Amino acid sequence: MNMNKEYLKKTAVFRGMTDEELDAALSALRASVKEYEKDQVILHAGTPTDMMGLVLEGSVRIESNDMWGNRSIFSHVEKGQVFAETYALVPDEALLVDAVANQDCRILMLRIGFLSEEKQDTALWRLKLMSNMLAVSVRKNLVLSGRSFHTSPKTIRGRVMAYLSSMSLQKESDEFDIPFDRQQLADYLNVDRTALSKELGRMRKEGLIDARKNHFRLRREKGYPL
Amino acid sequence: MNMNKEYLKKTAVFRGMTDEELDAALSALRASVKEYEKDQVILHAGTPTDMMGLVLEGSVRIESNDMWGNRSIFSHVEKGQVFAETYALVPDEALLVDAVANQDCRILMLRIGFLSEEKQDTALWRLKLMSNMLAVSVRKNLVLSGRSFHTSPKTIRGRVMAYLSSMSLQKESDEFDIPFDRQQLADYLNVDRTALSKELGRMRKEGLIDARKNHFRLRREKGYPL
């Protein structure tokens, strides 16, 4: 199986496990590595799943596409992080979103559904896995709340500033790359792409930001709040 | 201590515990009952917390108020449910939102922070608590995603329909009460209150819905989608 166990032991899901525990966990989780091309759908909305994915290479976006073709991007999942764990752990809840490869990807698929079953197996690997998944889940919660903060301002500029401020804090720098192209950023902020481009243009003109492709720089001295 | 243990054993947090386990858990959690009046802030944004709240009576809303007085309501927490568990379980993360009593409330405050500590105590009550908290957390995730769905349509009507459809599904009826007054619904959907009233008026006129106070009825035969 083409996966680096040393790397896995550093991820939030398998943190703190011994080699033996990791092997036991991977076996119970029916771990398997899958590959996906850019823009290929990994998990489809509407299908129930007991599997979550752990990103080994590439990145994944979580999005919803309504019947009129409107896309809304909920989050972006980087290498080492997991997705769909919520649906895998809530029995009978069909996926409401698509998980899509944002680039060519290697994904470790894990059948985690059993963790939410009643039986109290106290194998140490299981306890550690559960503890880790709790940490992963509450973190994911913060990510989702974050998006709520980024989309609650009523103006495009407000949303852009909320998003960029929070990225800047996270990256601990005024200069950083974002994981989205313009269309994706628009779909993340729930605004029209051309309107977003226009607003970025205005903000550039006013000297608030530099924005070139997915690289941004905040010019706080120009009166950037937060 | 003024709390009904039989009731607690039915909540998602303490589900499946024996009396002894519940006592051990409550003691470790330094459980205490607090009372709050309508609109009193229970937990303030900006303060770190290792406590979560379990609603014994009344209900709580989770909201964010920016420096210009704009309110955004993230979720509504009913009797038996918990709030702030995310922040309590993520060390060093200050609360980003306020938890506010939506009516006069009795809240069981629980110091749950220790659950995210490293040490592997395998007391059964602790395992059950952890397992339950995982279930609670992933559920909370679905609630947060739900709000994303409700606020992603670009028009007020789209948001109202998304929200009401999902309430209708949840309540398994075309007729139901919502936990918000108009201003709160507007703040939940991130729209202006008067614009919301106007849109509800139009939808009433078109025969799509009946809406009186917080009681709604969907008239699907009139072409309500989903």
Place this chain on the structure above:
DNA sequence: GTAAGTATGTGGTTATAACCACATTTTGAG
């Protein structure tokens, strides 16, 4: 390098929501 294709930006128009002022209805206290 060139061409084709993709991504990004911009002007113009229209639709819609925000905002303001105020009318009407409902609620609650006495």
Place this chain on the structure above:
DNA sequence: CTCAAAATGTGGTTATAACCACATACTTAC
């Protein structure tokens, strides 16, 4: 019941985003 206060609704105006068409820039394959 009466009054005051709060909640809800409505008309009118303005600000802004959506939408459309297209220009420009950038990327990739050849």
